[in-house]
Amino acid sequence: MRTLIFATAIRILTPLFLVFSLYILLRGHNHPGGGFIGGLMGSIAFVFHTLAHGTKQTAKSYFSLTFYKYDRKPHHNNLSHALRLLRKNIVRNKKEKPIFIWNYYLLRLRPTYLMAIGLAVAVGSGLVGLVMGKPFMAAYWLKVKIPLVGSVGTPLLFDTGVYLLVLGMVLKMVFTMSKD
């Protein structure tokens, strides 16, 4: 499926899918939606990207951090060198070769960690109620409302955990199958 049209379209569609999946996650408490469906939609983004570009490319573009290191210019002190490094890492001049490229893979193609993080977040959201002296998973809402997100509380945290868990599970399946 490595057609040019598909590959180009996916580049635009992937962020769209992700944003929409977050929207579904956030509206889920009172409307149709929630962690499970949001996670499935979010995983569609990565699944399409894997279909278009291959597993390695997906891992490289979405699950890795890349840092570039440059030589210190003689007239720079520590602070301005750090600032320059920061600038160069955000907007990179293709002509200027970095002396070292450090790639850190967030998932190392092992979305199992994502599943474990999701489970831990979901369990953690339940523990809040226990700490407050109420039964496990008793809801606890913050007083303040955050614009765009709305009320923030443990149910949202639980949904986020489910989101990560589902995302990790689908990615695990897809990555494993696309390896063969």
Place this chain on the structure above:
Amino acid sequence: MPANILLIIPLLLPLLGAITCVFMWRDIKWQTVVVSCVQLIFVGISGIMLQQVLMQGMQVTQIGGWPAPYGITLVADVLSALMLLTTSIAGLAVFMFSHVALDKSRKKFGFFPLFLLLQMGVSGVCLTGDIFNLYVWFEVLLICSFALIALGSKKSQLEGALKYVTINFIASGLLLTGVGVVYALYGALNLAELALLVRSEHVNAELLALPGIFFLTGFGIKAAIFPLFFWLPASYHTPPIAVSAFVAGIVSKIGIYTLLRLYSLIFSVEGDYAQPLLLLLSGLTMVVGVVGAAAQVDFRKILSFHIISQIGYMLMGIAIYTPLAVAGSIFFVIHNMLVKTNLFLVSGVVARRHRSFSLTRLGGVYLKHPTLSFLFLISALSLAGLPPLSGFWGKLMLAKGGFQAGNYILVATSLCVSLVTLLSMTKIWNEVFWKPRPKRLKQSTHETMGTYTLYFPVFFLLVFILILGVFADPVIQVCKIAAQEVFHSEIYINAVLKDKRP
């Protein structure tokens, strides 16, 4: 300890342990440390729970703070606390065994997280107070044990796992249908609420037998009751011993626990159909299991068939349904969990040393390992029910209950079956331990490493089996209290629905 915290720990502890293990996926050493901490705390918490339940009565927590008929309820009574304590002890022993005996590749592919999740499923089944959650926990249990049986992907293992999972999915389908029918009839899923509705004059009371049969068939498959047991001996002998010991020792008895719970709270044993059916099934299960064992020549297969016959004894107590018989049934479940796990572990030690499970290829173990033979002998005699070992007391209570209720045929059957069980254990003793080692196999390789550390879990379980036999009286008293709670369902209903009805 407040009930809110106490009841959630048996579920949270294995789950958190499993999550930690997943984070340390390749680091087996640290996984082992985590799992051993979890197991030790688990045993401690189960002990505390049993003590608290005995002192203060039933412990109830409503997850999320939603009141009982609408929210998710966790309940611990004496029966579930007893089950938890026994499974945690057996789990600790199996973990110690697996730490030494299990091969590295299985540990690397997530044996420990799966094992912990399986334990979480078991405690979920024991603690839940909601019929749909019961089904969900059974699914957790099924998926984990399926993964554990298939772990390692040997050909025979996959074959066994396939049989296991196919038949168990059918059982799960039946259970889910049963849950659906119950909800359609009564509009409730909470066990206490259902028990209340069943005891009131309800328009749909006539139809209650229908979900009852669904549940009996579903849990009958999971517990390997008479016509539905064929999957058990076909799959339990395939995985490595650490897995099959836990699955064989614990999981099938969980089905019996659930049958007891449901048939005491919702469906009644003393209806038109249930009691004769259960009596018949229990007798046939005993006989068929023990006859099947007589035909086998594989150590583990004999033990697997004996699971079936012992399930028959547990069912017998439920079928007779007098307080004494139910107490006997509960005692028998506890005894059998420990003894069966121990026998499987012994077979594992023998096989590790002599590289075989087949009775024809084994022999002369007594000469080489008298200690091990002694350990086997005590467990086997306990299984057969020789006084003063633990099996005797369970069978005594069941037989006494049967005589009091006038079920002479069933009691006679059970006594004959225990004689045949003794015969079958003697067969293993003769073939594996007593007869001289087959000559052509004398040069086979012996593995010495870790064999003596393998004795430790067997010793550990044996201590509990001996305590259960020699100091049977306190345990029997506790079982009688548990049976009393089973018979007085208003205690359960009042404990769970106390917020609703002041």
